Amino acid sequence: MSDTITLTIDGKEITAKRGQTILQAADAAGIYIPRLCAHDDLSAHGSCRVCTVMVNGRPQAACTQSVADGMIVENESDQIRNIRRNLIDMLFVEGNHFCMFCEKSGNCELQALAYRFGITAPKYPYLYPQRELDASHPDIFIDRNRCILCGRCVRASRDVDGKTVFEFVGRGAEKRVAVNAEATLRDTKIALTDKAVDVCPVGAIIIKRVGYKVPVGQRLYDHEPIGSNIEKGAKKG
Amino acid sequence: MSTNHKGAVRAICETYGNDRSRMMDIVRDVQAEFGCVDGEAMNAIASAVSGHRVEVESVVSFYSFLSNKPKGKVVIRLCDDIIDEMKGSGEVGDAFRKELGIDFGGTTPDGTISLEWTPCIGMCDQAPAALVNDTVVTDLTGDKARAMAKQLKADPNPAKLVKEFGDGNNAHDLVRAMVDNNIRQKGEVIFADMAPGSALEKALAMSPQEVIRDMKTSRLRGRGGAGFPTGLKWEFTRNAPGDKRYVLCNADEGEPGTFKDRVILTEKPELLIEGIAIAGYAIGSDTGIIYLRGEYAYLRPFLESKLSEMRDKKLLGKNILGKGFDFDIRIQMGAGAYVCGEETALISSLEGLRGDPKNRPPFPAQKGYMAQPTVVNNVETLCCVARILEKGPGWFANMGSKGSPGTKLLSISGDVRRPGVYEVPFGIGIKEMLKLCGAEDASAAQIGGASGTMVSPDGFGRTICYDDVATGGAVMVFGPQRDILDVATKFLDFFIEESCGYCTPCRVGNVLLKERMEKILAGKGEPSDLEYLRDLGETIKAASRCGLGQTSANPVLTTLANFRDAYTGRLKEAVDGKQPSFDIQAALSDSKTITGRASVHFTE
Numbered sequence: 001m002s003d004t005i006t007l008t009i010d011g012k013e014i015t016a017k018r019g020q021t022i023l024q025a026a027d028a029a030g031i032y033i034p035r036l037c038a039h040d041d042l043s044a045h046g047s048c049r050v051c052t053v054m055v056n057g058r059p060q061a062a063c064t065q066s067v068a069d070g071m072i073v074e075n076e077s078d079q080i081r082n083i084r085r086n087l088i089d090m091l092f093v094e095g096n097h098f099c100m101f102c103e104k105s106g107n108c109e110l111q112a113l114a115y116r117f118g119i120t121a122p123k124y125p126y127l128y129p130q131r132e133l134d135a136s137h138p139d140i141f142i143d144r145n146r147c148i149l150c151g152r153c154v155r156a157s158r159d160v161d162g163k164t165v166f167e168f169v170g171r172g173a174e175k176r177v178a179v180n181a182e183a184t185l186r187d188t189k190i191a192l193t194d195k196a197v198d199v200c201p202v203g204a205i206i207i208k209r210v211g212y213k214v215p216v217g218q219r220l221y222d223h224e225p226i227g228s229n230i231e232k233g234a235k236k237g
Numbered sequence: 238m239s240t241n242h243k244g245a246v247r248a249i250c251e252t253y254g255n256d257r258s259r260m261m262d263i264v265r266d267v268q269a270e271f272g273c274v275d276g277e278a279m280n281a282i283a284s285a286v287s288g289h290r291v292e293v294e295s296v297v298s299f300y301s302f303l304s305n306k307p308k309g310k311v312v313i314r315l316c317d318d319i320i321d322e323m324k325g326s327g328e329v330g331d332a333f334r335k336e337l338g339i340d341f342g343g344t345t346p347d348g349t350i351s352l353e354w355t356p357c358i359g360m361c362d363q364a365p366a367a368l369v370n371d372t373v374v375t376d377l378t379g380d381k382a383r384a385m386a387k388q389l390k391a392d393p394n395p396a397k398l399v400k401e402f403g404d405g406n407n408a409h410d411l412v413r414a415m416v417d418n419n420i421r422q423k424g425e426v427i428f429a430d431m432a433p434g435s436a437l438e439k440a441l442a443m444s445p446q447e448v449i450r451d452m453k454t455s456r457l458r459g460r461g462g463a464g465f466p467t468g469l470k471w472e473f474t475r476n477a478p479g480d481k482r483y484v485l486c487n488a489d490e491g492e493p494g495t496f497k498d499r500v501i502l503t504e505k506p507e508l509l510i511e512g513i514a515i516a517g518y519a520i521g522s523d524t525g526i527i528y529l530r531g532e533y534a535y536l537r538p539f540l541e542s543k544l545s546e547m548r549d550k551k552l553l554g555k556n557i558l559g560k561g562f563d564f565d566i567r568i569q570m571g572a573g574a575y576v577c578g579e580e581t582a583l584i585s586s587l588e589g590l591r592g593d594p595k596n597r598p599p600f601p602a603q604k605g606y607m608a609q610p611t612v613v614n615n616v617e618t619l620c621c622v623a624r625i626l627e628k629g630p631g632w633f634a635n636m637g638s639k640g641s642p643g644t645k646l647l648s649i650s651g652d653v654r655r656p657g658v659y660e661v662p663f664g665i666g667i668k669e670m671l672k673l674c675g676a677e678d679a680s681a682a683q684i685g686g687a688s689g690t691m692v693s694p695d696g697f698g699r700t701i702c703y704d705d706v707a708t709g710g711a712v713m714v715f716g717p718q719r720d721i722l723d724v725a726t727k728f729l730d731f732f733i734e735e736s737c738g739y740c741t742p743c744r745v746g747n748v749l750l751k752e753r754m755e756k757i758l759a760g761k762g763e764p765s766d767l768e769y770l771r772d773l774g775e776t777i778k779a780a781s782r783c784g785l786g787q788t789s790a791n792p793v794l795t796t797l798a799n800f801r802d803a804y805t806g807r808l809k810e811a812v813d814g815k816q817p818s819f820d821i822q823a824a825l826s827d828s829k830t831i832t833g834r835a836s837v838h839f840t841e
Contacts (some may be wrong), residue, residue, distance in 0.1 A: 046596045047740050049780040059779040064596040086776040090745035124749050124773075149738070167291040168591070168738075169298040171574070173748055175738030178298075180291035182276050 007071040009053075022062035022073055023051055032227030033075055034084055034113055036091070036201055037150035038063040043159060045151050050087050050113070054080060081117070088113050089122040096131060096145035097202075103211030104203030106219025110148060111202075112226035131176070136184035139192050139208050147177055147204035157196035165190045177204075243281045245270065250285035257286040258607070260296050260589030264303055265572055273307045299591035299737070301355065301573030302531050309344045309351035311393045313386075314368040315377075318357040318493045319727045320650045320713060325378065326365035330354075332379040336386035349393050350386075356575060356731050357493040358532045361650035361713070362419045362657045369395040371534040373416050375403075406503045411539040418500045419657025422673065424644040425636065426624050427617065428660050433507045434552050436623040440515045441560040448519040449475065452622065455630035456642045461487060461578075461615035462685065462709030463784070467622065470612060473602035475520045477610035482522035485606060485613045486513050486566075487583055489530040491575035492686030493731055494711035497646035498616040500658045502529075502536050505620060506543040510566065512619030514553060515626055517564040520612055525566040528583050531573045540568060575735035579783050580613040581605075582737065593739045594783035617646055617710070638664025641702035645710065649674045652716035667706070668697045676714045681721055681800070686711035687728040688788035691721065693799040721800045722807070725792040726754040732789035743786030746777035750793055761818040762808045771797060 004015050009022075009031050016025035021044060026033045036048040046064040053062045054074035062073075074080055091110060099111050131144040149168070154177065157165040165188045169178040181187035190196065197205055216222070249266045253259035263282055267274045274282075279293040297303045315321075315330055330341065333352055337345055344351040360366035363375035372395035374385065385398055402408035403417040420428060440448050452468030459465045474482060486509065490498040501509060513525040529537060544566055547553040555563050574592045576582045581595035584606050605611025614622075621643055625633045634642045641663035647670065650656045654675025661670065671679050682692045684701060685708035692699065692706065699705050715724060729751040738744040753770055756762055774790035774797075781787045797804060825836045 046782055049740050049742055052780045083776050083780050087741050090741050094745045164289040167295045169295050171299050172736040172738045178291050180289050
């Protein structure tokens with residue numbers, strides 16, 4: 001059995017390695033599939049669902065679904081774009097996001113996705129939840145108002161840092177990220193150098209005193225939309 | 238926490254071999270002994286099982302019956318599903334409030350009694366019902382509730398609330414429940430008699446492959462709702478590579494309106510146990526686990542005694558019937574989480590984790606419990622298995638309809654004269670079913686519980702089977718006096734409460750659906766809201782990760798399709814270009830209070 005297989009994404013035939021996820025195969029082929037909870041250095045989570053694609057006519061998360069020979073994937077249809085837009089909208093109204101005041105602005109993947117999808121205002125009503133803020137640690141703070149429950153910090157701390165500083169507690173709309181301590185973040189073993197501190201796609205886990213080192217206007221997504229790096233990969237190849 | 242307290246927690250962990258995967262048992266026992274699993278207990282458990290405190294907190298915070306704060310010695314959990322509400326749970330709740338002097342969510346000042354709402358406890362045929370610790374009380378009224386509360390204040394022993402026992406094994410010494418079976422119609426598969434051991438004996442005379450072949454020939458499909466072919470599932474599991482294989486019996490029936498597994502567990506436990514053992518033999522497993530929902534804890538001692546009777550009869554344990562087959566079963570209790578009826582969430586829970594569903598693939602047949610090949614079957618399915626072995630696959634395949642062989646247990650409740658459990662042939666017409674249960678004047682039937690299909694009288698000509706209106710067994714009937722939109726909104730409440738919150742569409746989408754339904758119910762809906770509901774509902778359905786989210790929008794989507802008039806009749810056209818839902822006076826009220834003066838905007 002050959003290790004290389006062929007599938008099509010939006011009608012374009014691409015080759016992939018057996019065992020890759022659709023997301024990995026698409027990245028390698030220079031096709032950007034939007035995602036929030038997925039991260040190259042972490043195990044797949046499949047929770048944000050922004051990477052939903054149609055696989056042989058059925059919706060699947062591209063970050064958890066493996067490729068198969070002859071698979072037909074839709075990534076850019078109106079239906080898929082609509083689903084993704086709705087999901088991004090949901091993440092905005094579920095929390096309390098203040099892009100204009102957030103020091104992550106310009107480096108935030110949620111904000112960047114909203115721009116990429118042309119979202120100027122969510123179509124759903126804001127839910128204005130009461131969320132906790134934890135500024136107890138000398139170097140790191142957590143603002144759960146901006147948390148999108150992607151679980152990157154949970155996986156990074158558990159699998160990469162070997163510390164399990166973060167875990168989800170509660171369920172449903174009450175679900176939130178908790179820390180491994182009776183009280184607050186300062187009572188955990190978290191360190192500035194932890195992967196968990198580094199992977200937050202939004203402004204929920206923030207390193208103190210570095211917020212504006214890179215001025216607004218020179219940030220990651222200020223000039224090119226999120227996903228451009230992946231799409232450029234294709235032109236080169 | 239005292240040293241004694243810590244020692245007791247450590248002793249509980251020790252009972253389970255300090256095994257992290259037995260977290261559910263550990264936290265349940267701690268909760269039972271101390272009334273909660275507080276921070277100190279979490280620390281003690283984490284250190285005993287070599288885990289992290291936040292992992293324990295994660296589990297405790299997930300399940301409704303567990304708490305990190307002390308609750309009363311007695312917790313009254315009054316069921317608030319739609320059927321209980323229709324039958325008067327509101328009045329019962331008021332009586333409890335008044336008599337106990339506390340509101341829902343509260344505990345009496347002496348710390349004796351707590352009062353809570355709970356979703357469906359599987360007693361819709363005798364609603365309103367409540368759980369008092371593990372004791373079930375049924376057919377409540379305001380007067381009964383007042384008397385109960387008085388009695389509990391004087392003597393906080395829930396067992397003493399049961400003055401009369403229900404029918405059948407509900408009166409058994411190890412059950413002693415006031416629950417009734419209400420079996421209204423017996424069919425040939427589940428409620429017929431079978432000599433214990435006869436099915437297993439036949440199975441062991443065959444090769445495992447032959448047993449699987451018989452399942453395929455019978456065309457048995459899963460009775461839990463999804464309807465996957467049982468033989469195929471077993472074959473996948475048998476053929477998947479692994480060191481060990483498991484049979485999991487899903488006895489976590491939590492779909493609002495379903496209670497048929499409760500009746501099987503009460504009346505046909507031997508049949509079920511035999512079915513589990515046959516499944517074990519077929520897939521090459523020596524371990525079965527019954528995952529029993531926390532609400533049915535009152536059945537546990539009885540089921541344990543049945544397991545031990547089966548062991549005595551050589552139908553379980555080592556060298557079953559002298560044929561060299563080793564197989565045993567243990568019971569795992571749940572702790573109040575509907576989503577654990579989803580097979581991968583059930584596996585998470587069994588592994589001692591929060592009941593989050595898992596990513597698929599891999600499917601449980603490849604990598605299930607403890608990452609080993611695992612079969613998860615519904616209670617009713619496993620009973621069918623035993624009967625198919627006893628009577629032969631042809632006998633089974635000839636019953637029911639073409640694509641859906643066999644019989645189906647329906648639990649019917651709501652506006653019917655004869656609520657209860659009916660064993661009917663698959664393919665029965667909805668009209669005929671409504672006649673059977675005494676609901677000829679029904680104006681709607683929700684087939685398949687809250688996540689099912691709301692059928693209007695136009696659809697009463699349809700049939701109940703996998704190819705038409707599919708169901709796990711729950712049927713709720715609504716008479717002309719009911720507001721269908723209100724019912725659909727109530728179902729959303731349930732899904733919001735029971736969503737695990739893992740994925741965005743289910744966690745957020747259902748809350749948004751409910752917001753818009755409430756807007757329409759309040760008479761502020763606009764025509765565009767219907768398209769909004771449909772688009773949002775379709776997104777939740779398509780993008781959700783597990784069956785809960787993939788079906789949670791069904792009450793809205795199927796009422797939109799089948800009861801359009803109920804929506805359109807309440808909408809207002811926005812004639813002046815303004816949003817009817819926007820109340821400028823209300824929006825400005827806070828600022829008026831703060832500034833201490835009326836705003837100068839226009840008035841009506």
